[in-house]
Amino acid sequence: MMGLTKKDFTLLIIVACLAIFAPFILNPFPEGSAMAQFNAGYPDLMQRLVIFGIFAIGFNILFGLTGYLSFGHAAFLGVGSYAAIWMMKLLTMNVIPAIIVSVAVAGLFSLLVGWISLRRSGIYFSILTLAFAQMSYALAYSVLTPITGGETGLQPKYTDPRILDGALEPGQTPRANLFGLDMKQSFELEVADWVFTFNAGYYVAAAVMLIAFYLSIRIFRSPFGLMLRAVKSNQQRLNYTGLNSKPYTLAAFVISGMYAGLAGGLLVAMDTQVGAERMFWTASGEVVLMTILGGAGTLIGPILGAGFIKYFENIVSKINESILHQWFAFMPDGIEDFLVAIVYPFIGKGWHLTLGIIFMLVVIFLPGGLVEGGQRVARLFKRKKPADDKPDGKTTPAE
Amino acid sequence: MSNSKLTRRGLIKTSALGGAGLALPTIFTAGRASAFTNEPTGDTVTLGFNVPQSGPYADEGADQLRAYQLAVEHLNGEGDGGMMNTFTSKALQGNGIMGKKVEFVSGDTQTKSDAARASAKSMIEKDGAVMITGGSSSGVAVAVQALCQEAGVIFMAGLTHANDTTGKDKRANGFRHFFNSYMSGAALAPVLVNNYGADRKAYHLTADYNWGYTTEEAVRSSTEALGWETVNTVLTPLTQTDFSSYIAPVLQSGADVLVLNHYGGNMVNSLTNAVQFGLRDKMVNGKQFEIVVPLYSELMARGAGANVKGIFGSQNWDWKLENQLGERYVGTNAFVQSFGTKYGFPPSQAAHTGYVQALLYADAVERAGSFNPCAVGEALKDFEFDGMGNGPTLYRGDDHQCFKDVVVVKGKENPENEFDLVEIVEVTPTEQVTYAPDHPQFAGGSLGTCNAGA
Numbered sequence: 001m002m003g004l005t006k007k008d009f010t011l012l013i014i015v016a017c018l019a020i021f022a023p024f025i026l027n028p029f030p031e032g033s034a035m036a037q038f039n040a041g042y043p044d045l046m047q048r049l050v051i052f053g054i055f056a057i058g059f060n061i062l063f064g065l066t067g068y069l070s071f072g073h074a075a076f077l078g079v080g081s082y083a084a085i086w087m088m089k090l091l092t093m094n095v096i097p098a099i100i101v102s103v104a105v106a107g108l109f110s111l112l113v114g115w116i117s118l119r120r121s122g123i124y125f126s127i128l129t130l131a132f133a134q135m136s137y138a139l140a141y142s143v144l145t146p147i148t149g150g151e152t153g154l155q156p157k158y159t160d161p162r163i164l165d166g167a168l169e170p171g172q173t174p175r176a177n178l179f180g181l182d183m184k185q186s187f188e189l190e191v192a193d194w195v196f197t198f199n200a201g202y203y204v205a206a207a208v209m210l211i212a213f214y215l216s217i218r219i220f221r222s223p224f225g226l227m228l229r230a231v232k233s234n235q236q237r238l239n240y241t242g243l244n245s246k247p248y249t250l251a252a253f254v255i256s257g258m259y260a261g262l263a264g265g266l267l268v269a270m271d272t273q274v275g276a277e278r279m280f281w282t283a284s285g286e287v288v289l290m291t292i293l294g295g296a297g298t299l300i301g302p303i304l305g306a307g308f309i310k311y312f313e314n315i316v317s318k319i320n321e322s323i324l325h326q327w328f329a330f331m332p333d334g335i336e337d338f339l340v341a342i343v344y345p346f347i348g349k350g351w352h353l354t355l356g357i358i359f360m361l362v363v364i365f366l367p368g369g370l371v372e373g374g375q376r377v378a379r380l381f382k383r384k385k386p387a388d389d390k391p392d393g394k395t396t397p398a399e
Numbered sequence: 400m401s402n403s404k405l406t407r408r409g410l411i412k413t414s415a416l417g418g419a420g421l422a423l424p425t426i427f428t429a430g431r432a433s434a435f436t437n438e439p440t441g442d443t444v445t446l447g448f449n450v451p452q453s454g455p456y457a458d459e460g461a462d463q464l465r466a467y468q469l470a471v472e473h474l475n476g477e478g479d480g481g482m483m484n485t486f487t488s489k490a491l492q493g494n495g496i497m498g499k500k501v502e503f504v505s506g507d508t509q510t511k512s513d514a515a516r517a518s519a520k521s522m523i524e525k526d527g528a529v530m531i532t533g534g535s536s537s538g539v540a541v542a543v544q545a546l547c548q549e550a551g552v553i554f555m556a557g558l559t560h561a562n563d564t565t566g567k568d569k570r571a572n573g574f575r576h577f578f579n580s581y582m583s584g585a586a587l588a589p590v591l592v593n594n595y596g597a598d599r600k601a602y603h604l605t606a607d608y609n610w611g612y613t614t615e616e617a618v619r620s621s622t623e624a625l626g627w628e629t630v631n632t633v634l635t636p637l638t639q640t641d642f643s644s645y646i647a648p649v650l651q652s653g654a655d656v657l658v659l660n661h662y663g664g665n666m667v668n669s670l671t672n673a674v675q676f677g678l679r680d681k682m683v684n685g686k687q688f689e690i691v692v693p694l695y696s697e698l699m700a701r702g703a704g705a706n707v708k709g710i711f712g713s714q715n716w717d718w719k720l721e722n723q724l725g726e727r728y729v730g731t732n733a734f735v736q737s738f739g740t741k742y743g744f745p746p747s748q749a750a751h752t753g754y755v756q757a758l759l760y761a762d763a764v765e766r767a768g769s770f771n772p773c774a775v776g777e778a779l780k781d782f783e784f785d786g787m788g789n790g791p792t793l794y795r796g797d798d799h800q801c802f803k804d805v806v807v808v809k810g811k812e813n814p815e816n817e818f819d820l821v822e823i824v825e826v827t828p829t830e831q832v833t834y835a836p837d838h839p840q841f842a843g844g845s846l847g848t849c850n851a852g853a
Contacts, residue, residue: 044520141637142607151538151609152563153512155545158847172847173549184549197524271520273542275512313514314521317452320505322468349452349507 008217011299015213019206022046023196030193037323038315043186043199045314047270049307050202050209051263056290056302057209057216058259062252063288064297065220065228071126071284072113072133076257078140078279080106080264082147085154085274092164093156093174095183095204095269099262106261107254114253118246121235133284140276153275176272178204183270201270208266209303212259217299219255228252260287293362295369304370309355317351435771436551436852437527444499444770446471446757447506447528449519449543450557454510455663456535458698459749463533463557464505465742466750470757473737474501481737482758485730485786490765497764504528510535512542519543523550529770530555532756535749537561537610544573551852553772555756558749560662560694561610562617565800566841571849572772574779574799576759577752578832580610581840583693583713584617586805586827588625591711595656595689597626602654604645604669606661607634614660616840618693630654635661635669642669646676655683658691666692667702674706695808697747700820707810707820714806714821715752716788718745723823727804731788745818755787759794773849791829797836798846805832 001009018025027041040046059073080102087098117128140148148154158168168174176183183201190196219225227248230238238245268274277283286309294305324343328336346354366372439445448467451460472478476493483491495501504526506518515534522528531547532555534540540559547554548570556564556575560583565575591599601622605611611634619629630652635645646669649657657678661669673679673690681688692699695712721731734754738746746754759779767774780796789803808821834841 039525042521042524044517044524048517138636138638142634145609145612151536152541152561152568153538155542155568159845173850175549271516271546273512273516273545275538275542277511277538278513280511314517317507318504318518318521322503348505349457351507352453 002214004217005221008221008299012210012214012217015300015303016210019050019210022049022202022206023198027194027196031195032193034327037319040311040315041197043184043197043202044271045310046199046202047205047266048310048314050205051266051270052287052290052306052310053303054209054212054266055260055263055287056294056306057212058256058263059287060256060291060296060298060302061216061219061228061259062256063291064302065225065232066249066252067232068118068121068249068253069126069288070117070129070253070256071281071288072117072129072131072136073256073260073287074279074281074283075113075133075136076106076110076260077264077267077283078136078274078276079109080261081268081274081278082140082154082264083261084265084268085156085272088156088162088174088176088268088272089154089160090162092162093176094164095176095178095265098176098269099208099265102261102265102268103258104261106264107258110254110257110260111250114250114257118249118253130281130284133279134281137276137279137281140279148276149274150276153273155273174272176201176269205266205270208262212262213299213303216259220299224248224251289359293359293369295371298369298371301369301371308370312351312355316347316354317349319347321348434851435773437523437529439499439527439529439770442499443502444496445522445526445528446501446503446760447519447522447526447531447533448503448753449506449508449515449522449531449533450753451510451535451539452505452507454508456510456558459535459558459696459747460508460533462747462750463535463753466738466746466754467503467505467532467757469738469741470754470761471501471503474758474761478741479737480733482730482734482754482787485733486758486762487785488762488766490762491758492765496761497768497770501761508534508539508543510539512538515539515543516546519546520550523547523552528552529772530760532753532760533557534559537564540564540575541568544568544570548572548847548850551772551850553760553775555760557753557756560614562613562840563609563844565798567844569798569844569846571776571799571846574756574759574776574794576756576794576801578713578715578803578805579800580614580617580693581834581838582805582832583614584619584621585832585834586713586807587618587691587693587711588621588627589827589831590807590825591622591656591691592625592627594711596686599627599656599686600630600652600654600684601627601656601658601691602630602649602652603632603658603660604642604649605632605634606665607636610662611660613840614693615658618658618660618691620840627656635665637665639665640668642672643676645669646672646678649673649678650676650681650683653683655686656689656691658693660693662694662696663699664702666699670703670706670710679709695821696749697818697820700810701817703810708812710810711824712808712810712821714748714808716748717806717808717821717823718751719819719823720788720806720826724826727790728788730786734788751788755789758787759784771851773851776849790826793829795836798841802829802833804829 023041027039029035083105084098084102087101113132156174158172185200187198231245290305291302295301324340328339450463473481473483504522508515519531530553535558537559540556544554554573562580603615605615659669678688690710692712695714700707718735720728763775763778767778779794782794785791792803805827807825809824811822814820
């Protein structure tokens with residue numbers, strides 16, 4: 001269906017269901033319970049999950065298929081964001097032009113960067129992209145302050161021209177919308193103690209993510225995708241067959257740059273401000289982590305990885321000492337303090353530590369990322385059936 | 400939750416343009432019927448403390464968080480009450496805010512505006528915070544202030560010194576207690592002229608970002624007004640750790656004062672370099688060469704160690720104020736006492752401004768009789784108070800900036816302990832650091848109207 005095999009179509013449907021029912025899935029605990037701390041079903045985080053999902057899907061087209069490790073993809077995210085905010089300042093608060101322009105501008109910029117960086121491969125390519133990203137960051141943070149707002153960033157203001165929209169009343173805050181539908185608009189469904197929030201912006205972002213995901217499946221399964229895989233497995237041999245692989249890698253680079261630009265544009269559509277930190281090299285590193293954590297080269301891996309990291313950043317980092325004391329309050333005083341002292345370094349400001357440990361564990365024991373973990377679990381359950389007819393449940397080597 | 404402020408004309412225009420009638424706002428009407436965002440309905444009220452816990456300002460953030468926790472204790476009637484005893488407004492009873500127990504959530508801004516906004520949003524959307532406070536850089540403060548304006552909650556700025564926060568980026572829902580670059584310049588200039596003479600040539604090294612620009616502009620214009628000449632201004636990259644190449648040309652320029660518009664690690668490094676180059680032992684134009692650091696903090700003084708001796712700078716507040724300058728700065732000792740008892744060392748100015756902001760917010764709610772951000776804003780507007788350690792203070796209604804005395808300090812020659820690194824030289828009275836709301840350094844913004852959200 002839709003040009004997909006049955007297996008891929010099922011995957012697409014699963015992702016669609018996850019995206020549509022995210023407000024329920026991410027809010028499993030009732031309000032007011034101690035576990036409500038772990039709920040993630042609020043608009044901002046849900047938006048971030050799908051947007052960084054798009055970012056990681058795009059990155060995976062480059063890294064997962066060709067094996068070219070770009071350390072500068074945050075630059076395209078940032079360029080897309082700045083393009084989108086300028087559209088909102090000059091043209092209209094409608095998110096459609098902003099998103100289209102962000103993809104186009106990021107595409108052009110990645111064409112330039114890719115054209116230069118792809119002259120080298122391996123570590124030199126990574127360093128080149130990293131250098132480009134850091135240059136972009138430095139430009140945005142200081143040199144280009146009149147265009148980028150420098151440290152304080154850019155936000156739409158009521159004084160901006162916005163030629164397609166009517167003039168706003170003084171002091172009114174311009175709001176991003178889709179033909180009048182405010183991105184911040186939410187509908188709250190209260191069922192007993194649970195509160196589920198359905199946010200307009202989230203569903204717009206989720207719809208875009210599904211399209212992006214569908215496109216990435218098509219790319220993975222296309223002859224073009226096959227060519228990219230050939231680049232990964234042995235570029236030299238590919239060149240010896242008389243085939244010039246550079247247009248393919250450049251195309252992959254530009255496509256992934258456009259995905260990053262799309263994510264940047266969506267970030268602005270959901271939350272109308274841009275800061276230069278978005279392009280900092282750690283942001284580029286983050287998307288690498290997302291892809292590897294989820295499973296590079298797999299379809300759904302990057303989305304899982306993005307969700308995992310954003311969840312940690314937003315939920316675990318907010319658990320503080322006094323919440324821990326509440327959790328362990330039922331223990332005797334001495335033990336309570338002891339437990340808090342042990343757990344505290346791993347939560348709150350120590351969330352990086354926990355994430356680092358998990359990342360290490362995944363890379364060491366599940367080199368294929370979270371997807372491999374899922375596959376192993378699935379195999380565990382599947383194996384039981386055939387195991388029944390074999391006496392010891394193991395295959396005996398034929399010696 | 401949210402509410403769409405569509406004008407009819409805008410709606411028609413945008414829909415016509417898109418050619419599709421996708422406007423479905425009626426389906427998405429707010430589910431909860433409340434008068435404003437996160438109206439506290441139970442017997443508790445949640446405040447959001449959004450401070451850097453990682454990144455370059457993590458130490459400042461940690462100290463701010465300590466102060467916020469202390470403020471929560473005092474508001475709930477625990478501890479010794481701190482500055483609530485000296486505060487001139489007596490609306491706070493020590494029974495929470497309007498009888499509701501104060502609870503708080505904390506988050507990590509990572510000193511990045513994206514992360515800060517994400518953290519503040521989760522406080523507002525998930526935890527139901529009715530006020531957000533904190534931040535340790537102007538970029539973060541401006542970003543979060545705009546967010547609070549959109550969401551309809553009050554933002555009480557923490558550590559943010561750039562003019563823009565209450566200048567071109569000011570917002571009706573945002574308030575700043577901390578002083579700014581202009582005030583630093585206005586306070587420093589007379590002291591510098593008194594000490595170094597009116598006939599001086601200054602050379603500026605400025606961190607290449609927004610705060611650096613505003614600080615340089617402020618110091619330059621105030622010193623030039625008193626007769627100084629600016630020889631050169633040079634921008635230095637923020638990531639620079641070795642400033643030797645920038646210091647060498649200073650000596651050839653004929654300047655006899657070096658102004659370091661740097662903060663944090665930048666300032667520690669550039670000052671160390673300058674001292675190592677022997678600038679302070681040089682005689683230029685027949686005068687002793689001097690170095691000036693517009694914004695001082697305890698942490699920077701500690702970082703720069705002995706190099707800071709004898710160097711002038713400005714501060715928002717210092718823990719020795721009341722002991723050295725008497726009754727006018729009442730509240731200082733009360734705060735230092737309760738902070739010191741709890742944590743074992745004196746509070747920094749970052750801690751002080753956070754604590755005061757939390758108390759001022761709570762007090763404004765009590766006086767307004769409502770948590771509604773518009774009512775709270777109204778109560779803070781042109782509010783005059785005393786007893787918070789800074790002397791008589793005004794929360795000016797025009798730009799939501801606090802006006803109070805500015806402390807001019809000097810690195811101490813013989814510090815007695817690690818907390819006593821700067822000595823107070825002079826306190827510049829409020830009148831000297833007050834400016835008109837439309838001053839050129841602050842022009843271009845608009846407060847707008849308060850937003851109560853839903």
